[in-house]
Amino acid sequence: MKDRPATEAEANEREEALYRAVLTLGTVDECRRFFRDLGTPAELQAFADRWRVVELLREGKPYREIYELTGVSVTTVGRVARFLADGNGGYQIALQRLDPSH
Numbered sequence: 001m002k003d004r005p006a007t008e009a010e011a012n013e014r015e016e017a018l019y020r021a022v023l024t025l026g027t028v029d030e031c032r033r034f035f036r037d038l039g040t041p042a043e044l045q046a047f048a049d050r051w052r053v054v055e056l057l058r059e060g061k062p063y064r065e066i067y068e069l070t071g072v073s074v075t076t077v078g079r080v081a082r083f084l085a086d087g088n089g090g091y092q093i094a095l096q097r098l099d100p101s102h
Helices: 008-023 028-038 041-058 063-070 074-086 090-098
Strands: none
Touching: 008 028, 028 041, 041 063, 041 074, 041 090, 063 074, 074 090
16 A cells, blocks of 8 residues: 555646556557556456446346356446446446447
């Protein structure tokens, strides 16, 4: 863990630096390599699971069915659903860019 907490400004700078690094990646393979270096297997699995939940919610699957398909807790499914509907719009941007016809 960290020895000292970052100020809000420092935290924002670090977060922005991370996003800029992600924006330099041009292929799925580059992203895979970057994220495997950056996160633990468990962290990556959690992100992948949440993205699968987004896809299943978009298909109209009920929470319990999503739990059965993914093993993601109903609480997490609800959280993802909440952010899909009223979050920062990130899920929506990615979904639209992956499937503009939807």
